[in-house]
Amino acid sequence: MLAEIKGLNEECGIFGVWNHPQAAEITYYGLHSLQHRGQEGAGIVSTDGVTLKGHRNLGLLADVFKHGELENLDGIGAIGHVRYATAGGKSLSNVQPFLFHFQESSFALAHNGNLINAKSLRRDLEAQGAIFQTSSDTEVLAHLIKRARKGNFLDDLKAALRRVKGGFAYMLLTENAMIAALDPNGFRPLAIGRIGDSYVIASETCAFETVGAEFVRDVEPGELIVIDHDGLHIDSFTKDIKHSICSMEYIYFARPDSNIAGINVHSARKRSGKQLAREAFVEADIVTGVPDSSISAAIGYAEESGIPYELGLIKNRYVARTFIQPSQALREQGVRMKLSAVSGVVQGKRVVMIDDSIVRGTTSKRIVQLLRDAGASEVHVRIASPPLAFPCFYGIDIQTRNELIAANYSKEEIRGIIGADSLEYLSVDGLVDAIGRPYPEEPYGGLCMAYFNGDYPTELYDYEAEYLASLEV
Secondary structure, three states, rough: HHHHHHHHOOOOOOEEEEEOOOOOHHHHHHHHHHHHHOOOOOEEEOOOOOOEEEEEOOHHHHHHHOOOOHHOOOOOOOEEEEOOOOOOOOOHHHHEEEEOOOOOOOOEEEHHHHHHOOHHHHHHHOOOOOOOOOOOHHHHHHHHHHHHHOOOOHHHHHHHHOOOOOOEEEEEEEEEEOOOOOOOOOOOEEEEEEOEEHHHHHHHOOOHHHHOOEEEEOOOOOOOEEEEEEEEEEEOOOOOOOOOOOOOHHHHOOOOOEEOOEEEHHHHHHHHHHHHHHOOOOOOOOEEEOOOHHHHHHHHHHHHOOOEOOEEEOOOOOOOOOOOOOHHHHHHHHHHHHHHEEEHHOOEEEEEEEEEEOOOOOOHHHHHHHHHHHHHHHHEEEEEEOOOOOOOOOOOOOHHHHHHHHHOOOHHHHHHHOOEEEEOOOHHHHHHHHHHHOOOHHHHEEEOOHHHHHHOOOHHHHHHHHHHHHHOO
């Protein structure tokens, strides 16, 4: 749904290319395809084989690079980042990629995800004399790399990666190589593509279409991918892996034209809608989806139920994204600015409103009211995921239970709060089956379902005490 309004915010997006004469430009266009993953800041670092140069700033990608900054980023390798602040403040110092210069070398670093032991690592590093320039958990890895002292950069990097915990997809750029690493659970998506003799790596495969790249393979959990003048090298920093792909990527973070672990996101959402219709059918006149990420599920619900799909809700695409607004009141105003109900479609009709999730409930309440104001005789809300009742610590900006309506109210109470005639959710098993169990031999088919059932695939480290305390409230 409208994640920027309802308070469930995306992670970040990373992109890189190696061995291309217009590396910075390719990275720019690749990041455009990932802009939905972060709108607070953007940056690109390039290498010409001798020097790393970068530019970053707050704002959308097009605004950050609107004055010809790309022309100064020459070279055959580049990495880039679009950011939403899952950890660290909203300031220029936290915009990535970070660029570190040392006496004999340099490297750039970009990160998608959230480290769950960053606070304790930072405390230990500061006690050893480390000085941090940002409040981002990403900077922790740079300090760990420089303190590993294993003899060469890759060994230092592996040692550092074994110390950080949580969800992370890293990209690094040195003078002579581009490197990517994925956490042992593979929470965040990361894929490798190819443009002739050039390699690209991106958070989502939709970026490959934009830059004309052919999909090669996904980066697997615990892998270290090194791309240099000798080509592509696949290594690992750990063999202790457990596939736990963030199910929220399939539910609405990823673009529908992306594939994650071989599963198309649109197809997974459509199957979720079909399964929802089987589990929670209701007599109605039309089905409508909340744009954009709920449209696929709404189409699936309509096909399975036999109820016609209609455009009952329209999104205004010329309003600036609003989740960066600091107050709930402004986010609520954003609902009215960004969505309109089509009275000619819904007036006098029993409407099934399909959404992908409910976080606080405020947005759902306002959308139900929009439909009623437009003349809908009944509004039945169907959610294409289970109740979101537990926080995420791996890269989504929900880290307390008290902000989740499903953690504090029953389904019937939520129905009353949002003003719907009925409310039903997709079951956990229904969601797992609909997505497609990318790794059937692993729990939940290799998906992280912790947001719905509290079954976290890792220890929670710095967040353990806080989380346990929230369960007692």
